[in-house]
Amino acid sequence: MYKLRGHHLLCLLGYRGMGYSAEYIENMTRLHHTLRLNPDTIIHLIDGPDHLCEKYPNSGKYHCQDNDIYKRDALILEKLHLKVGKKMQWKEIENSIRKHIFPSDLVNVCETCSWRSYGVCEEGIKQIQQGKGLREVK
């Protein structure tokens, strides 16, 4: 079981092996790989710093406790019709994404995220909507 906050459910869709540090990337790649190969994996939805935040580098500004990140988590969970505290399989989360999120939603929900301009998160949502799972990270 992995603890994840709201916005990271979408970040995983657009993940292409980029991140804040080598340790962060290694941890995220491992989780991404696990979810792609075992979509039955249980995710515990939490509020605040999660399994990915654990490896956020000590250098630079720590943003995982910022208000706007909490707001983004809440907005994304609301859109997905999910609640903090729920434990569910990754494939059920993908189903919620398929039903309730559109690539165009990211302009609003991820307005301040510096990664959005790469376009990979929109691509990841499209891929889920096409009935595919997570894209393999090479």
Ligand code: SF4
């Ligand atoms: S735009 Fe940023 S916060 Fe939104 S899903 Fe992509 S990486 Fe995550």
